Amino acid sequence: MAQSSTGRLFSLMVCLLPLALPAQGQENGYYPLRDWTGPNGGSMNISSFVFRDINDSGTYDLGDRVFVNVAVELLPPSGAAKMVRTNIGGYANFNTSLAQADAEITQAGTYTFSVVPPPGWTVTTGNREQAIPMSMLVGAPGDIVADHLPVPVGLVPTPEIRGQAAEGAEAVVARGPDGEAVPALPAEDGWYRLPVTPGRWTVGAQEVEVGRDRVILPLKWSDEARLDGEIVTLGFDDLFVGDQLMKVPNGYGGLHWENWVATHGRFYEGEGYINTMMSGEYVAYTSSGHPTAIAGDQPFDFIGGYFGVAWSSAEGETLHIRAWRGDTLVHDDEFALSAYGPVYFAADYKSITRLEFSTEHYWQAVADDLRFVTANSHQ
The missing domain is CATH 2.60.120.1350 (Protein of unknown function DUF4465)
Structure with a gap:
C-alpha cells in the first residue's frame, strides 16, 4: 500500500528527532560525552561474597543467608596478604585503583582471594581460594578490572553434639541413624562432644534431631x-x-x-x-x-x-x-x-x-x- 504524504512526514520526524536532541544537550554542556583517552583516577570494589549454606547444596540458592564478619585474605602478586571482613551484605570489599596508593589492588597481575572460615566451619562450594587475573583498563572506575568476579563461597558448621556429663555418670555413647555406636570425646571444662552427621541420634535414652547446626544438650x-x-x-x-x-x-x-x-x-x-x-x-x-x-x-x-x-x-x-x-x-x-x-x-x-x-x-x-x-x- 502506498504511504501518504502525512505518513512520510511523520516517519521523517521520528527519524530526525532523536538525532537533534543529543546535539542540543551537548551544545549546552548538560550531557557531555566522556573522553575515554585518559585514566579515570577513581576506584571500584572487587568483592568476595560469603554465605551460610543453609541447605548444604554447595551453591548460593534460595534460603541461604549472608555471613557477616568473615575474614577474607587477598594475596597480591607481590607483598603481604591483606585482610578484609564481610559486611552486613556478606561482601568483603577490596578497593581497586591505579591512582590511590592505599587501595588493596593497585597494579595488574593475579590476585588470590582466600576465605578464612571461623572455627568449626567448613567450605561447601570447593572454592576457598580463587586466583583472579587483574588487568589495566584506562577509563574504568579504578582503571583496573578483573578477568571475572569471585564466585560466592558457602560455609556450614561441622555438625556435632555437645553436652556436660553429670558427676558420676557413665560414659556417654550415642547411636546414629545407621545404628552405629559413637563414643563421646572429651572437650573442655568437663564438656564432651560427639562428632555426628545430620539425622536422628540417640544419646543415652534421649532422641536428638541433628541438622546442620551444632546442638547443645x-x-x-x-x-x-x-x-x-x-x-x-x-x-x-x-x-x-x-x-x-x-x-x-x-x-x-x-x-x-x-x-x-x-x-x-x-x-x-x-x-x-x-x-x-x-x-x-x-x-x-x-x-x-x-x-x-x-x-x-x-x-x-x-x-x-x-x-x-x-x-x-x-x-x-x-x-x-x-x-x-x-x-x-x-x-x-x-x-x-x-x-x-x-x-x-x-x-x-x-x-x-x-x-x-x-x-x-x-x-x-x-x-x-x-x-x-x-x-x-x-x-
Whole structure:
C-alpha cells in the first residue's frame, strides 16, 4: 500500500528527532560525552561474597543467608596478604585503583582471594581460594578490572553434639541413624562432644534431631511427659508490620515476656544479629544484655531454640538458662555463644512455668525460632 504524504512526514520526524536532541544537550554542556583517552583516577570494589549454606547444596540458592564478619585474605602478586571482613551484605570489599596508593589492588597481575572460615566451619562450594587475573583498563572506575568476579563461597558448621556429663555418670555413647555406636570425646571444662552427621541420634535414652547446626544438650533431661499439643515455633517476624524494633509483648505465643526486644536482623548492623537469623528477617535479644524471662500462666514445654551473641567482641560469652516449676528450680544450664552462627539448645524442658536467661558479662544474647508447647497450642 502506498504511504501518504502525512505518513512520510511523520516517519521523517521520528527519524530526525532523536538525532537533534543529543546535539542540543551537548551544545549546552548538560550531557557531555566522556573522553575515554585518559585514566579515570577513581576506584571500584572487587568483592568476595560469603554465605551460610543453609541447605548444604554447595551453591548460593534460595534460603541461604549472608555471613557477616568473615575474614577474607587477598594475596597480591607481590607483598603481604591483606585482610578484609564481610559486611552486613556478606561482601568483603577490596578497593581497586591505579591512582590511590592505599587501595588493596593497585597494579595488574593475579590476585588470590582466600576465605578464612571461623572455627568449626567448613567450605561447601570447593572454592576457598580463587586466583583472579587483574588487568589495566584506562577509563574504568579504578582503571583496573578483573578477568571475572569471585564466585560466592558457602560455609556450614561441622555438625556435632555437645553436652556436660553429670558427676558420676557413665560414659556417654550415642547411636546414629545407621545404628552405629559413637563414643563421646572429651572437650573442655568437663564438656564432651560427639562428632555426628545430620539425622536422628540417640544419646543415652534421649532422641536428638541433628541438622546442620551444632546442638547443645541440657545437663539433665526432664522425666515428665511432654504436654499434649502442637510444637509452636516463635520466630518474631509475625510481630512486625514495617517497624524494625519493638519490645516483645506479653501474649506472644501465649506467654509472658520480660525484657526481650525483637528487631530486624540488620537494624544494629551487628554480625551476631544477622548470623543468628534462622528464618525470616527478625530475631529477639536480651535488652541491654540484662537478664530476661519467659513465663506462663499454665505449665509449658520449652523444646529448644537457636542462640548466639550479638557482637564478635563478645565471642564465647556464656548464656545461663534456668527453668522453674512453680517455686522449684528444675533445670540450670549454661553454654558458650558465638557471633558466627547459632547453636541449637535441645532443652526439652517439660511442664515448666518460668524460663530465665542471663549472660555472664551482660552482652546481648540473640535468639531465633524458639519452640514451645503451651496451653494455647493444644489441638
